């Protein structure tokens with residue numbers, strides 16, 4: 001078992017991945033410095049470095065468990081602060097791609113509904129309890145120090161004064177998010193560029209927070225109105241409603257290239273009414289908006305293969321969105337960051353801080369499922385920019401559609417698919433013999449014709465605005 005300990009670890013970027021990476025380093029480093037260009041106190045959604053924090057951020061159960069492993073008690077703290085435990089599919093109504101609704105039953109997986117502010121501030125305040133973690137706010141990372149063989153620190157610039165300084169460290173973690181310049185920094189050290197894959201669905205999001213009507217009650221379900229790559233591949237409109245803390249709903253609607261939702265009052269409501277089912281529009285018409293809608297042109301699915309560099313420098317690891325970004329529609333980015341932080345912690349434990357190439361490979365592995373799910377699904381839409389799906393992927397679509405329609409009413413099949421969706425099991429698990437047998441035995445039946453609300457829940461709906 002390796003024993004060498006880090007004197008100083010530098011975490012570049014103090015967003016969600018950076019915060020979780022710092023937790024992963026707690027037992028391995030004497031001092032951990034978290035650097036961010038923003039001031040990290042106060043409401044996260046107001047800070048410049050995290051404009052996405054205003055948008056719906058669900059934490060799937062695989063990610064929630066990973067965070068609890070790194071930071072014990074987080075879920076409990078979030079629930080005590082009002083975050084919502086949304087059982088899948090018991091409290092989550094989903095319009096399936098065949099145009100019918102999935103049946104509801106109490107499942108084993110869940111998502112946590114909370115604002116991103118609540119999640120991030122809960123984690124950061126726990127991190128601040130550790131005396132050997134220090135924060136350098138208001139500081140830009142402008143490069144790395146070292147050479148092609150080893151990274152020895154980072155070059156930083158204080159934003160308020162422009163002062164430049166080199167901060168030495170024996171391990172540097174890049175978590176500066178989707179705008180990370182890690183490839184450029186490595187090139188400046190004399191390393192070749194890093195291969196990347198891009199699949200761009202051209203999605204535009206609009207999110208608005210609503211106060212739920214009193215009649216909705218504390219257990220009102222979340223909703224997911226998906227577009228259908230089978231029925232209407234040329235029109236990609238979808239939306240979600242997620243209950244969060246303080247009796248609020250976060251509602252996001254999304255459209256693909258050239259078909260963007262409006263962010264003014266009417267534009268947002270009209271877009272919601274135009275989704276494959278009008279239920280979101282009926283619900284928000286009964287709710288009270290809290291502030292305006294915000295738009296966001298989501299970045300593409302993008303992955304940079306740092307683990308495949310022929311000559312990776314020692315002392316440098318990339319994780320979170322800096323390593324891979326996913327179409328947020330699938331709600332996986334934060335959970336992958338949590339799983340990657342665990343890979344970092346375990347890699348340091350089992351292989352020691354010298355083994356950064358091995359650790360980077362383990363981090364890459366934690367992205368595989370989410371990457372395949374997002375890119376395979378996005379490539380079903382003709383407007384997505386990226387390499388067209390090959391034969392294996394196309395056969396995968398047929399299998400997925402068959403599982404979807406034949407297994408629509410099977411709890412075994414739904415459970416297996418939810419295990420995969422929540423990053424709690426590998427996609428192979430959804431194809432194990434027991435699941436396939438159940439699919440073969442299930443009659444082909446369409447989904448439910450309407451969202452499976454209880455009578456009390458149905459009373460919350462307002463008539464659709466025309």
Ligand SMILES: Cc1cc2nc3c(=O)[nH]c(=O)nc-3n(C[C@H](O)[C@H](O)[C@H](O)COP(=O)(O)OP(=O)(O)OC[C@H]3O[C@@H](n4cnc5c(N)ncnc54)[C@H](O)[C@@H]3O)c2cc1C
Nearest residue numbers: 013015016017037049052057058141177320321328333334
């Ligand atoms: C619209 C939208 C909705 C999403 N919804 C979900 C969801 O429902 N579920 C989910 O799991 N994921 C979701 N995601 C993805 C999720 O937001 C990301 O995966 C997650 O934020 C990754 O965290 P990160 O720390 O890697 O990056 P970030 O959150 O982007 O943090 C990067 C940090 O680095 C700092 N920084 C950047 N550059 C520098 C620099 N040069 N110097 C100093 N500091 C720097 C920034 O200020 C920031 O604090 C969504 C994303 C978007 C865009």
